[in-house]
Amino acid sequence: MESRIAILLLAPLLPIVIGLAVRRPRASEYLNLLASLVVLVVALPLPFAIDVPREMLHGYLLLDPLGAWVVLCVAVVYLLSSIYAIGYMRHDEAGDRRLPAFYALHAGFALTMLFAPLVNSIGVYWIAIELTTLVSTFLVGFERSAESMEAAWKYIIVVSAGISLALLGTTLLYWGGSFVLGETYNLTWESLVQVAPKMPPVLLKLGFLLTLIGYGTKVGLAPMHTWLPDAHSEGPAPVSAMLSGALLNTAMLGIVRFLAATDAAGQGALPHTALVVLGVLSLLVGALFIVRQKQIKRLMAYSSIEHMGVLALGFGFGGPLGIAGALYHMLNHSLCKPLLFFGAGNAMHRYGSKRIRDIRGVLAAFPVSGWLWLCGAVAITGAPPFGLFLSEFAILRAGWAGPNLWAVIVMLVLLIVIFVAFLNHFRAMYLESPPLPSVPAEASGNAWRTWPMALALAPLLVLGVWWPSAWTVLYQHIAAALGAMP
Known part of the structure; x- marks a missing residue:
């Protein structure tokens, strides 16, 4: 198992070290693709190969089913975005000279997101999440336009401010543990759960609320979401897919682990309620902005806020069913959001605009990827x-059986509103006549920009009709580890 984790973390170094040393665009592309393929091969069986949590590297790394599941989600998005980037990022000769730097940053971003779920120390986890911010900021502003540079600055300032609150919450929790374990001790996730029942309840609750706001900013939960629409809409499409499909799950993991500590202490009522409220608020904000949205990638960005709200509701409702639904939603969102951003990237390249009103007659311009994009929208x-x-149905069922029936009703109403509004935008792009002169159909297409869409859609369809029984066992195991009562 140690060798698998070593391969998982060392593979992204290929495009970083060798790619920057060679400085050849095509070599960097394929090194990054090879690294992403190796990462997925290692990550795919990982959640099902762990019987009990295992500490590695003198206790600094923890391999448990929950962390391995998030690693799997990151690996899926890393591979899909690596394939799509080959077709999307190829520009003129001047642009090609910057590709080794792009793929080094791309692999570095993946490395930080693969590392964070495996961290055992709460303080080091904070550092790992901050590293994801630092690396991805350069990717958000990679195109060097005024809009992308503004989005990058907004991203790093807002998220760093939020993460600072998470650090304060972590400090309070460490202080609370010092009343039991002494002034100096190693605060791991397991030790936090063990010491939480003996902590002063005020410090435990306040520490959780601060970490919820801090990591919730990184997740994009409303009202801390203000960085997300700009960063998702101004970064290159492969980067947007990584931000939405992988990064948000990595930050949500921290909230879930802190929530387990409050549950272990019998102080979970307030934390669960806070998470449910933020989930509903995120759904509301997502719905309002989706209805009136005019820019295609911002439409996808507000959809991410919506789905992080759904995740927050799943973990907030709790119980085995709520946790299972949230974990299943993590993977499905990690598959679907790259598909949507890839389609948006194709449309922006083809029509030369980000505005929804300028994108018309999509199926005439994209006979193949247009259908894939439409299926992703549905x-x-x-x-x-x-x-x-x-x-989503599993999460609704979990909430229906709990004390937050009001949140279930609001969630159901907002999901209907989002369904109508989101598909209404696609109706206009697909069915309304294209502006003159009409955009001709793409004769040959670009396999690098079409195949990753198909690779994302196929499992989405399979997972819609078949919930693997082995995954049910895995989810039950994770729920039990998080302290969820049957």
């Missing part, structure tokens, strides 16, 4: 027969 709204329908 899937992201939670409609059957795609995986997001099953995960």
Whole structure:
């Protein structure tokens, strides 16, 4: 197992070290693709190969099913975005000279997101999340336009401010543990759960709320979401896919682990309520901005806020069913959001505009990827027969059986509003006549920009009609580890 983790973390170094040393665009592309393929091969069986949590590297790394599941989600998005980037990032000769730097940053971003779920120390986890911010800031502003540079600055300032609150919350929790374990001790996730029942309840609750706001900023939960629409809409499409499909899950993991500590102390009522409220608020903000959205990638960005709200509701409702639905939703969202951003990237390249009103007659311009993009749009709204329908239905069932029935009703109403509004934008792009002169159909297409869309859609469809029984066992195991009562 140690060798697998070593391969998982060392593979992204290929495009970083060798790519920057060679400085050849095509070599960097394929090194990054090879690294992403190796990462997925290692990560795919990882959640199912762990019987009990295992500490490695003198206790600094922790391999447990929950962390391995998030690693799997990151690996899926890393591979899809690496394939798509080859077709998307190739520009003129001047642009090609910057590709080794792009792929080094791309692999570095993946490395930080693969590392964070495996961290055992709470303080080092904070450092790992901050590293994801530092690396991805350069990717958000990679195109060097005024809009992308502004988005990068907004991203690093807002998220760093939020993460500072998470550090304060972590400090309070460490202080609370010092009343039991002494002034100096190693605060791991397991030791936090063990010491939480003996902590002063005020410090435990306040520490959790601060970490919820801090990491919730990174997740994009409303009202701390203000960085997300700009960063997702101004970065290159492969970067947007990584931000939405991988990064947000990595930050949500920290909230879930802190929530387990409050549950272990019997102080979970306030934390669960806070998470449910932020989830509903995120759904509301997502719905309002989706209805009136005019820019295609910002439409996808507000959809990310919506789905992080759904995740927050799943973990906030709690119980085995709520946790299972949230974990299933993580993977489905990690598959669907790259599909949508890839389609948006294709449309922006083809039409030369980010505005929805300028994108018309998509199927005439994209006979193949247009259909894939439309299926992704249906899937992201939670409609059957795609995986997001099953995960959202499981979360609704979990809430219906709990004390937060009001949140279930609001969630259901807002999901219907989002379904109508989101598909109304696609109706205009697909069915309304294109502006003159009409955009001709792309004769040959670009396999690098089409195949990753198909690779994302296929499992979404399979997971919509088949919930693997082995995954049910895995989810039950994770729920039990988080302290969820049957």
